[in-house]
Amino acid sequence: MGLKSFDRHKESLRDGREVYFDGERVADVTSHPVLGVGMSFAGIDYKLAEDPGHRDLAVCTDPRTGEEYSRFYRIPENTEDLLKRRELIAAGSRVNGGPPLIKEIGTDALFALHIVADHMDRHLGTSILPKVRGYFEACRAQDLGFAVAQTDVKGDRGKRPSEQHNPDVYVRVVDRREDGIVVRGAKAHTTASPFANELIVLPTRAMAESDADYAVSFAIPVASPGLKLIAEVSSHPGGNRFDYPVTTDLKMVDTVTVFDDVFVPWERVFLCGEWRYAGPLANTFVEFHRFTAASYKLPMCELFIGAAQLIAEYNGVANVTHVRDKIMELIAWTETTRGLLVAASMEHKVVPPGIAVPSITLTNIAKHHFARNYHLMVQNLQDIAGGLLVTAPFRRDWENEATRKYLDYYLGGVEGVSGVQRTRAMKLIRDIAASGFGGYQEILSIHAEGSLAAQRITILRDYDVKRCVEIVKSYLKD
Template sequence: MGLRTAKEYRDGLRDGRRVFYRGQRIGSVADHPELTLAVDHSAHCYDIAQARPELAVAGGAEPYSAFYRVPRSAEQLRARGELIEAVSRLGGGIIVLKEVGSDAMFALLRTLEGEELARAEAFHERVCRDDLALAVAQTDVKGDRALAPHQQADPDLYLRIVGEDADSITVRGAKCHTSYSANADELVVLPTRAMGPQDADYAVSFAIPVDTPGLNIYVSPYLAGERDPFDFPLSSQHKMLESLTVFDDVRVPKDRVFLNRRPELAGPLALAFVDYHRFTAINYKLPLLDLLVGSASLIAEYNGIARAGHVKDKITQLIAYAETVRGLAELAALRSRPGTRGIQQPDPVAVNTAKYTFAHGFHDATAKLMDLAGGLLATGPGGEDWANPEIRAVLEKYYAAAVPAEPRLRLLNLIADLTARDYGGYQAVLATHAEGSLEAEKLQIARTYDPARARAYVSRHAGLA
C-alpha cells in the first residue's frame, strides 16, 4: 500500500484522455490555464495526507489514504466525517475529490455478492495500493423522466450494455453531473435508479481509467475565465469540474464489471451510495456554513450595525441553522449501525434530515447574509479600480465605514462571490440538487423512519392497546 504526492497525482493526469472544454479538445487537464485551478483544488486530498496524517492516513505499517478506509464502527465513521470537513475547509467549503469515489466503493462492498463482490474487493485493494482518485458517474441524462430506461425513444438516454463477449462488455450512453471525471484517475459507474427486468441492459456498474478509448468528457464552461482575486476571493482559488461523460461503445474488461444485467441490485446499489454520499455532503458543507455565519458576524461589525436587534436576530438564526446541520451530521455517525459485512452505515434518518435541513435553509441563509451586507455586493468597485492608486484613494475615502475601506471591500467581495455572482449561483444549484433533491431526501426520511415507538406511545395513552 502507498500514498502519492500531489505532484504524482498531477503527473498521472497527463495521458491521452479525451476532454473537451469551451468547444475544443484540450491537450492536458493538468496544464490547461483554466483547468489547472481545478486540479490544484483536487490536489488537497493528497496534500492533507502530509499536513494531517493522523486524520488522513490509515493502515499503520502499510499506510493508505483514510478516505478509502472502510468504516467498521461509529467512531471510524465520525473520523471520516472529520476528515471530509477538514479537506473541505482546505477547499474553501467545496468537496475536493476522493470523498465521492470512496462513497461508491463502500456502496459496492455493501451491496454486491459472489464474483461481483470479489471484483469490487480487488478493485478497492488496488485503489488503496495505488492511491487512486476516483470520480463517480451515476446520473443518467434520463430523457423523458416519466418513462423507464427501456421505454425511452432514444435507448442511449440511459447508459446501457450493447455487447458482450467472454472477456468484456461494451457500453453506450452518457452520464451527466459527473464531478471530477476530467481530473480523476478512474471513473466508477453506478446505476441511477431502481430497475425492472425489462431494464436489464441498463443495470450496469464498472470502473475504468479515464483515458479508456471511447470515453469522451465534455466539461461545463460554468465559472470559466480568469478571475481577479480581489473580486473573486473564493472562485479564483477553488474550482470543481462538472461534465457530460459520454460512452461511445466503450469496452470494459469483465474483471472491472461489478453489475452485469442485474436489475434487482440496481436500486439497492444506488441507495447504498446515497447513504454515504449524503453523509459526505453534510460534512463537506460545514465549512461553507462557517463562511455564512462568520461573514454575517463580520459584515455586521464592519457596517456598524452589529448592535441592532434585527441584526442580532438574523445572525442568531444563521447560527441555529449551521449548528442544526452540524448536530445532525454528528448524530448520523453516533446513531450509525453495522450493515452488510460489518460496514458501518450512517443513520439514514439523521443523514437525510441533515441534508434536507441544509438544502431547505440555504437560500434563506444567503438572503439574510445579503441583507446584512448591503447593495455594494452588486454595485461595488472591482480589482482593476483597486489596483489604480488614484482611484483607490477615492474608494478608501468613500467606502470606509466602522472599519477602513479595504477590509470592508474585501469582505464584501467574499460575500458577493459566495452569494451574488456566478459562483454563488453555482452554490445555490448545488444546495438544491447535489447529492439528491429535496424530494429525494424527504422520500428517504419517510422510507427509513420507523414510527413503531411513537405509535405505541400514542396507543398506550389513548387506550388503544
C-alpha cells in the same frame, strides 16, 4: 505503492484522456489555464496527507503490514471511523474553500458496492464481492483518485429507461462479449472526473425487468478509449484575488460524461443485468454520499457566519436586533447540521460485510436541513451586507490613483475601517453568495446528492412510524 504525492497524482493525469472545455479538446488538464486550477483544487486530498498539520487525520496505517494509506480508504466499522471521516472531509473543504471530492465520492461508491455485492453473492450465488474487494485493494495500494458517474441524462423523465425514444439517454450494455461488455450512453454532473484516475459507474434509479440492459455498474480508467468528458466549471474568472477571493483558487469542475461504445473487462463489471439490485445500489451509495455531502458543506456554513459578522461590524450594525437574529440563524443552521452528522455517526448500523452505515434517517435530515435552508441563509447574508455587494468597484478602480482617493474616502465603514477593507469583504460575500459560483452553490443545494423530495421520501421510508402509532394506541386502550 501506498500513499501518492500530489505531484505524482498530477503526473498520472497526463495519459491522453479525452477532455473538452469551451469548445476545444484539452491537451493537458494539469496545465490548462482554467482546468489546471480545478486540478489543484481537486487534489487537496493528496496535499492533506503531505501536510504535517493534517497528516494524523488524513493517513492510516495497516496493522498487518505497517503500510500507510489514505483514511478515505478506511472502511468504516464504528462510530470513531465515521467521525474521523466526517472530520477529514470537513478539513479538506475548510482548507480548500470548497469540497475536493477526488476520493470521497469514490470511496462512498466502493463502500456501497461492498454491501450490495455481499447481498448479491449470498442470494444469487454470484462472486461479485471478491471482484469489488480486489478492485478496492488495488486502488488503495496505488492511492488512486475517483469520479463517480451516476446521474443519467434521462431524456423524458416520465418514462423508464427502456421506454425512451432515445435508448442511450441512460447508460446501457450494448454488447456482451467473452472478455467483457460494451456500454453506450451519457451521464451528467460527474464531479472532478478530468482529475481522477478511475471512473466508477452506478445506476441512477431502480429498474424493472425490461430495463435489465441499463442495470449496470463498473469501473474504468478515465483514459479508456471511447470515454469523453465535456467539462464545465462553477466559475471562470481567476487570477484576481481582490474581486474573486474564493473562486480564484476554487474551480468546481463537472462533466457530461459520454460512453461512446466503451469496452469494460469482466473483472471490472459489478452489475450487469441484475435489475433488482440497481435500486439498492443507487440508494446505498446515496446514503454514504449524503453523509459526505453534509460534512463538506459545514465549512461553507462557517464562512457564511464569519462573513456576516465581519461585514456587520464594518457596516456598524453588529448590535442591531434583526442583524443579530440573522447571524443566530446562520449559527443554528450550521450547528444543527453538524450535530445531526455526529448523531448519525453514533447511531450507525453495521451491515454485512461488517461496514458501519451512518443513520439513514439522521443523515437525510442533516442534508435536508442544510439544503432546505440554504437560500434563506444566502438571503440573510445578502441582507446584512447591503447593496455594495453587487455595485462595489472592481480592483482596477482601486489601482487607479484618479479614483482610489475618492473610493477610499467615501466607501469606508465604521471608524478605522477603510473603503478598501469594506470593499474586499463585500467582494468575498459576492463571490460566495451573489455570483455565478453563488448560483451554482444554490443549485447544488437543491439537486446535488439527491433532491429535497428524495430526502423526504427516504426519511419517511426509513423512520419507524408504526412504532409511534403503537405508542398512541397504547393511550387509547380502556
